[in-house]
Amino acid sequence: MAQIAALMLDDVDLGNRRLTIAGRARPLDDLTLELMVEWLDHRRRRWPSTADLHLLINSQTASTTSRAGNHWVSAPMRGQDAALERLRVDRQLEEALTHCTSPKSSGSMRRPRCATRTPHNPCWNRPLNSTFDEICSTWTHREGNHGRVTSTEAAAIALQDHAALWSMGETRASDVVNAACDALVAGLDTPGLRILAACTRAEADYDVHDLLPAALDELGLAFYPVGSEAGQEAAARALARRMLAGELAPREFTFRIHQRHGHELPLTERLAELDDEYDILDHSDRTVDQVDAEVTAEARRLAAHLTAPAEPTDSPS
Structure with missing residues (x-):
């Protein structure tokens, strides 16, 4: 609520449909944009000579340069059936x-x-x-x-x-x-x-x-930091499940794994080798179907490793 009360006129960019809150630019949806335009028009007509550059002002703050209080900003929500969230x-x-x-x-x-x-x-x-x-x-x-x-x-x-x-x-x-x-x-x-x-x-x-x-933590699921080996392995297993669900062809699956990890990730080293085999099929006695079958077997090996999520637990009171 304090961040809303502290908004300045310069934080509103109607042309680009942006509102900057606490240093972060947020896109304005159609409803919010319409209400913003209506409020700015009301503000300009009601207090045409105000020196207060805060977005939200009232009769008390219009004659100052102070922001409106949190209590005033939150007043329209009090007594309503629904909270802001x-x-x-x-x-x-x-x-x-x-x-x-x-x-x-x-x-x-x-x-x-x-x-x-x-x-x-x-x-x-x-x-x-x-x-x-x-x-x-x-x-x-x-x-x-x-x-x-x-x-x-x-x-x-x-x-x-x-x-x-x-x-x-x-x-x-x-x-x-x-x-x-x-x-x-x-x-x-x-x-x-x-x-x-x-x-x-x-x-x-x-x-x-x-x-x-936070959402994953509440569900007992893992959040993997960017670049971590555990995250790379989890992403490889997820791609394997995508392939087995029919979203990726075996050749595309090995290409993405090889392109992302090369031969450096032990878990997917065989897939990188199979990607190489696709490239030399014209000079090999193996067929595409045979390589596809081995890729599918590797995908099933990876995808079978499922981490069962823990049940959410009650927050401490």
Whole structure:
């Protein structure tokens, strides 16, 4: 609230649809932009001669150069059914649901229980015994096949995979947000996951870096620092699951592994060698099908290593 109260007129860039809060430029969506224009017009007509350069002013501060108090800024929210976080989530959750579930996959669009469930309340629907096919189905779901996330474990592992790939530069921040949406729809629910899933595509590149570690921690999942060997291995396993789900051809899979890691990562050294074999098939007695089969076997070896997420635990009171 203090950051909102401290906003200056110079922090607003209507032409580029940006608002700078605490030194970070944020994109303005259509609704916020419309309200911003209306407020600036009201401010100019109500206090045309004010010397106060703060964005938010009132009758008391207009004759000074001081910012409005936190109490005044937060007053419109007091007594309302929804807090600021819930308004933000609700404003963007329709977009999340649009990309996370399909009318073909169930009789109705089920709204995640993010507004009603107690924070950190464990929501795993069954023991951690999902089959590998269930894990792979979460990848095809994202690509428009309208598959159904079949368990909270599968959704958690898909989120973990997207996080690992993002940390290694293999996927976009918006893909991580989409995976967080899927996790909500599947039944996972923590405060950090809600906030991550509520990011718009425009906000993802700015916010995922800050929001992802906490969201993963609440779910008992790992956040891998950029460049770490554990992160490289996790990303390689995630790519293997993508290949087995049909998103990558075996040749593309080995090429990406070889290009990223060369022969330096022990876990994927055989895949790098197989990528070399593709290049010399014209001078070899092996066929493409034979190399593809060995790549698939290597992918299954990597993908079978699943780190089961721990159940979220209650926060200390």
